[in-house]
Amino acid sequence: MTTDLLADWDVSPFAYDGITHDVYRSGDGPGVILIPELPGATPEVIALGERLVAVVHAHIPLLHKEKQTELARGVVAQGFADRDEVLERLGHLQTLRESK
Numbered sequence: 001m002t003t004d005l006l007a008d009w010d011v012s013p014f015a016y017d018g019i020t021h022d023v024y025r026s027g028d029g030p031g032v033i034l035i036p037e038l039p040g041a042t043p044e045v046i047a048l049g050e051r052l053v054a055v056v057h058a059h060i061p062l063l064h065k066e067k068q069t070e071l072a073r074g075v076v077a078q079g080f081a082d083r084d085e086v087l088e089r090l091g092h093l094q095t096l097r098e099s100k
Contacts, residue, residue, distance in 0.1 A: 005046045006060070014061065024060045027053030033061070040064035 009024040032052055036045045041062055052058040 003062075005043060006041070009049075009060075022062045024049075024062070025057065027055075027057045029056045031059060032056045033059045035061065036063065038064060 006024045009026040011022050011024050013020050014023045015021075026049070034045065034049050034052065036042065041060055041064075045060070049058050049060050
């Protein structure tokens, strides 16, 4: 569970315009907001946050529910489907850079 991985972080609610989200904070120094994409604060995102707190004061807002919705799963699946196209385009960009 995401919140178990953030047990050592401070948490407080942030509310605006009738919507409230928990925001986890840790570290010292300049503030950095780490905003997770769908499906949310995965263990990989939290691991990045743990690396950040060595040098900054990191904030991770939990914007999505713990459990993925069908929409979130669809978006993530589409992202994986588009991955090959993106990598192919990046390959074309690399080829263009090398030809200069």
